[in-house]
Amino acid sequence: MELGIIALALVMGAPYFPGFGSPAFQWVSLFLGVLFSLGSSAALSNAVAGIILIYTRAFQIGDRIEVEDTQGDAIEKSLLVTRILTDDNVIVTLPNSNLLSTNIFNYNAPMGDHNIPVALTINVNFGYDVPWQKVSEVVNDAAETTPYFLPDPPAYYTYNWVNYR
Secondary structure (H helix, E strand, C coil), X not given: CHHHHHHHHHHHHHHHCCCCCCHHHHHHHXXXXXXXXXXXXXXXXXXXXXXXXXXXXXXXXXXXXEECCEEXXXXXXXXXXXXXXECCCCEEEEXXXXXXXXXXXXXXXXXXXXXXXXXXXXXXXCCCCCCHHHHHHHHHHHHXXXXXXXXXXXXXXXXXXXXXX
């Protein structure tokens, strides 16, 4: 607000500056105007992206989200940036234009809005000396003892065997 008042005062007072009508003054003001417009284009695109993110409700504060390679809890969503708190207690600040141009994985939205279960992918490493039946039993037991595990629909598991030898 203060910056807007100062800018308005400068624009209104410009005709009273010494040398206002000179070509040098006009070129300098044109140069400063071009610099301002080019410099503000990133901020303007972030602001527009922020409005779109707010309107589309892709995520809410407190939701568990993943954007690009960053996963964590959304702790702030402003007009220009979004802040995510990772599991390592690192706050990652992302420009809203980046969020708008990439996929946002929201792990809370399906359960909160539509009561649809979330499918999670986990990686579990076992040695080759452990039989696959034991691996299946351990994974089933771990899933069923997890808080908020829903027995309906039944869980399904896929296994990928990787040869590390």
